Amino acid sequence: MLRRAGSWLRPLVAILLTAFVFWRAEPSDVVEATRRADLRWIGMAILLVVGDRALMAYRWLVLLAPIPRIDRPPLGAVIRIFFTSTFAGTFLPASVGGDAVRAYALARLRVAPGVAVASVLLDRLLGVLSIVMVGIVGLLLAGSGDLWSTKAIGLSLLVAAAACAGGAMVVFSARVSRLAQAIAVRLPFARLRAIAGDLVAATRAYSSFHGELANVLAGSIAVQILRVIQAYCLGRALGIDASPAVYFAFIPLILLVMLLPVTINGLGTSQVAFVWFFGGIGVPQAEAFALSVLFVALGVVGNLPGGFLYAFSPRSSPV
8 A cells, every 4th residue: 555655655745846836936936937948058067977877877887896797697787777777767766766677687597686686776875975975076066055054955965975885885884784784684585584684795895895885985976066067058048157166066956855765756846956955055946946947857858878778679588
């Protein structure tokens, strides 16, 4: 019943939030702001999406390092899984659904379930860590003292940083790893205990791959920088007069909001976040709402290659 409720509740929340913000922003003004958009800036943002998707695929490939080369799935199959899972994530809660599809598909290629989940989990944790790092630097560059004092911003950064620290402790602390293993063996159902135990062991295995983890973190930071620049291009397309420093301060925080698994693909939550942040510096609600829609749409465009791969994949493909 919980799964059934979630299947209709998340789309409903997305629609209601989006409709409410759209109504508050004056629909006619939003349409006019979108109509005046400069397509050259939008085209530049689309080109940047190609770069961030390539980096995202590369960092996951690096995170397969603990799997012996002889046991790794073919490169083409792994690339297909990455892009088709990002496409599936378009219709699932935030990025969590896409991550689940990716881990499941990788496990179907004879990779241990714990190892498959660990690669996706580390990818997600390092991605969140990069958002926090870029967000903090952005706030410092923008000199947004008032934002630092906002409880919601402080709490979101604290929670995200705590999640990353917890993951790092499982990787690098033998004591925390043993504690996680002790918790895993007390879980109900033998299958769940086995997967949880394998996950802890697979996560701990990354402690020997410092260079690879640093490589992935650097790639993740580059992805966040590209996303900020994409938003800046979209803002310029809409005629929003805000400095790049403002985007570096706001976009990482908005991305954290979009990660909340309460709607589909961050729809609704992103609209609220864009209007709230950019409205605070005097950007009209219509332009801020239009920017939020273009930003979400840009992510969908970046996921389209996965849709083509899925449509033309053989039936035996794991995704």
